[in-house]
Amino acid sequence: MAVPLEKVPPGLVDLTERAAGSLDKHRLAGHRARVVLAVDHSGSMRPLYRSGRVQALAERVLALATRLDDDGAIDVVLFGTEAWRAGALTLADYRGGIDRMTAGHRLGRTNYAGAMHLVRDIAGAGDPFADPSGAYAVPTLCLFLTDGAPDSRTAATAQLVAASAEGVFFAFLGVTASPEDAKPARFDYLRRLDTSVPGRLVDNASFVEADDVDALDDDTLYDAILHEYPTWLPPARAHGLVR
Numbered sequence: 365m366a367v368p369l370e371k372v373p374p375g376l377v378d379l380t381e382r383a384a385g386s387l388d389k390h391r392l393a394g395h396r397a398r399v400v401l402a403v404d405h406s407g408s409m410r411p412l413y414r415s416g417r418v419q420a421l422a423e424r425v426l427a428l429a430t431r432l433d434d435d436g437a438i439d440v441v442l443f444g445t446e447a448w449r450a451g452a453l454t455l456a457d458y459r460g461g462i463d464r465m466t467a468g469h470r471l472g473r474t475n476y477a478g479a480m481h482l483v484r485d486i487a488g489a490g491d492p493f494a495d496p497s498g499a500y501a502v503p504t505l506c507l508f509l510t511d512g513a514p515d516s517r518t519a520a521t522a523q524l525v526a527a528s529a530e531g532v533f534f535a536f537l538g539v540t541a542s543p544e545d546a547k548p549a550r551f552d553y554l555r556r557l558d559t560s561v562p563g564r565l566v567d568n569a570s571f572v573e574a575d576d577v578d579a580l581d582d583d584t585l586y587d588a589i590l591h592e593y594p595t596w597l598p599p600a601r602a603h604g605l606v607r
Contacts, residue, residue, distance in 0.1 A: 379427035386586035399429035443479035444472025477519035500531030528564035
């Protein structure tokens with residue numbers, strides 16, 4: 365059940381309508397899911413935080429979440445050298461939320477594995493196996509925002525394989541502060557993660573590269589998050605991972 369439109373703050377109404385349009389396009393109107401945002405807090409991400417672009421992306425994800433869930437919030441995971449659950453970005457206090465969540469935390473390295481583990485913990489919260497079938501009550505859709513490769517590829521791959529037997533889908537989005545910062549090999553690992561990971565029960569990840577985050581309009585962002593998610597749902601249901 366979505367958040368009633370009259371309860372969406374005026375600053376997010378247009379985004380919410382665009383998100384609804386993208387869900388319709390991907391035949392997900394009326395679909396229910398938990399939405400989680402995981403954001404790279406490494407040193408190279410500094411320009412994206414300082415300019416407010418991470419905050420803007422978070423608001424667009426929150427708008428999408430209002431169409432998929434009725435709690436008016438998204439869980440946020442941040443990861444540098446360590447990963448931590450930063451709290452919830454909510455309709456009531458979304459403005460400046462990313463600045464509040466990162467206050468007092470130093471920019472670090474790129475700990476994918478720690479972040480992915482926390483996303484899996486969030487997905488599993490609230491007794492997900494209450495259904496006798498063992499399925500998660502609702503799927504978890506995680507937008508995983510980063511500007512580079514993880515500090516441990518082995519650990520990150522192991523987390524993705526483990527998550528493939530759970531009701532969690534990772535939509536990886538590779539961003540750079542500007543086209544001049546783009547490097548051909550920057551996202552080679554994520555390209556492989558998207559297409560070739562031995563041992564997964566189901567294909568539970570997608571990857572889209574956005575060389576220039578400023579050129580990532582709302583429709584393109586929502587398509588990046590959703591373009592492979594609908595193809596994950598049938599096998600996830602067939603394997604009893606989600607209802």
